[in-house]
Amino acid sequence: MSIKTIHRACIIDDDKLYVSLIKMLINKNELAQELLVFENGKQAFDYFEEALAGNNATALPQVVLLDLNMPIMDGWEFLDALEPYANELKQSSLKLNVVSSTINPEEMNKARNHAIVNDFITKPISKEAMISAFRL
Known part of the structure; x- marks a missing residue:
C-alpha cells in the first residue's frame, strides 16, 4: 500500500543515530519531500513560533516526530x-507524534x-508505525 508523499516533515531529536535511521526510512519510502531536523525543542520552537507569528502556516511541517528527552528544551517543554x-x-494539517523509548x-x-x-x-520505531505516522 502506498501513501501520498507529504510536503514537509520534522524530526525533533538529539540522537544522531536515530535521526539518520529515520531520515533513511523517510527517504526510502518517499514519505516527505522536505525534512526539517532540530536537535532540541528550543530550535524547533523558534522555527514554529516564527512560522505561526508570521501567519505562515505553509512553513509548518505536516508530520512531526518529537522526542521527549533532549537537552536545552525537552519534548514536554516544547509541547508547553x-x-x-x-x-x-x-x-x-499538522500531525505531531511523540516518539520515545519511555x-x-x-x-x-x-x-x-x-x-x-x-x-x-x-522507539525503536517500526516501518509500519512510521508509515502510519505519515498517513494524513
Missing part, C-alpha cells in the same frame, strides 16, 4: 511552549492525551 498556538496548529505508562498517557499530540510511538 506550543500550547498557546493549539488552535492554529489544529487548523493546520515505558512509563503515565508518560505515554500524558503524551497521548495532550491537546496537540496526535499519537505516541515507541
Whole structure:
C-alpha cells in the first residue's frame, strides 16, 4: 500500500543515530519531500513560533516526530511552549507524534492525551508505525 508523499516533515531529536535511521526510512519510502531536523525543542520552537507569528502556516511541517528527552528544551517543554498556538496548529494539517523509548505508562498517557499530540510511538520505531505516522 502506498501513501501520498507529504510536503514537509520534522524530526525533533538529539540522537544522531536515530535521526539518520529515520531520515533513511523517510527517504526510502518517499514519505516527505522536505525534512526539517532540530536537535532540541528550543530550535524547533523558534522555527514554529516564527512560522505561526508570521501567519505562515505553509512553513509548518505536516508530520512531526518529537522526542521527549533532549537537552536545552525537552519534548514536554516544547509541547508547553506550543500550547498557546493549539488552535492554529489544529487548523493546520499538522500531525505531531511523540516518539520515545519511555515505558512509563503515565508518560505515554500524558503524551497521548495532550491537546496537540496526535499519537505516541515507541522507539525503536517500526516501518509500519512510521508509515502510519505519515498517513494524513
